[in-house]
Amino acid sequence: MNIYPAEIEFMAENEIIQIVPTFNHASHVHLICGSYGPFRAGLPLNVPIWVAMNLRQKKTCRILAPDWMALDKLQERLEEEKASKFFTQLPSNYYLEITQMLLTVASEDIPQGNEIKTAVKDLWDLRIAKLRSSVDLFIKEGRVQASLNHLTPMEINSVRPVFPDTLDALMTLHEQINSNDDRDDGSQSSSATPGSASFSLSM
């Protein structure tokens, strides 16, 4: 099964961010996902990103960029990522989506927006290149388990469904070869995942 990038963005919208409201609302807002407030003009408070974006679109708040969303911090991350053989731990699991969302809705609130966009894109490109070469190595070495620490959901989704499907197909082929070696011609029911073409071999 697949997940759409928009659905990952949907999950990213649950992350917490700081805003500065321009209105006053004394009582807390009791949402199912938690209580937020009180809203006092000029005083920063924590809210989920989807709340922040909704208020920002109505021009009733200013969004404060998260700590990591600063050019010098991102450059540091970039250097760290370049130096490391493995994937480094990032300050946010949804760095690409959050940057994208905030720059779309509240570009005036983020200092050096364009430079930040480029830096985040560089970071993404670097990590995706790393991911692709590890995928290549993984398949060539014929392994069945991999550790994927610090990869973000969006990065994982970038190799889906091709990567897991390829592995599934490889395994099916090997099973078929093994069972033929054993001269075991038991009946085989076809197996597949919804949404993908069924993969069965008839001999």
Added chain:
Amino acid sequence: MDIDILDLIDDEDDDNQEEMTAQKVLQIVERAWLNEKFSPEILPHQTDYVDCLLEQIKGMEDNLAKLSKTDPKVDLHKLEMERIKFVITSYLRTRLKKIEYFCVSVLEEESNRLEADAYLSPAELKFAKEFAQNADNHFDTILRHMPQLYNKLDMNKKVIKPNLNSFVFLKCYKHIDSVIIQNTLESQEEEIVLEDGSQHLMPYSSVAEFVKKGAVQLI
């Protein structure tokens, strides 16, 4: 009049006789949604939690109707309800898709389970049975017009089973001492330790029981 949504949430907890906040229920449903999306087979249903959320939404809708439209929090509550509805519908649709696709095998496995650990909710079971019945009727109608040699349907060939060995991405929420992975390529077994918070790629069959117990989240 100011309506306190928290009162509503507290009432809910008393009914369930459990210490569980609406926030926690939402988190459980969101995780179930992702697990269902990524797992090759259908997972045990979470109807209790889904129903709990739907009740919350209903109560919230009633309360919102009493609030004035200019209240800044009305929009936020409405938006949140839409978000939750999206998760629930997507979750239920994913399950229906699997039921339709693996209909025969899902029903067969379900008949081997006790009622207490059924994977399908009563409504889903009813749907699955009707779906299977309708498919059979349909095939019968067509096959009647086929030459005699071809007018029999081999039930075993019709069965589509989920590929439980398909590869999944997962994140671990608990330390798991030992997970056995079948290496088809070399016809041997590998054993690994899953650290708390680590992420992995491996065949679903190795971690299926942990997914159902909630120790592992598919991502």
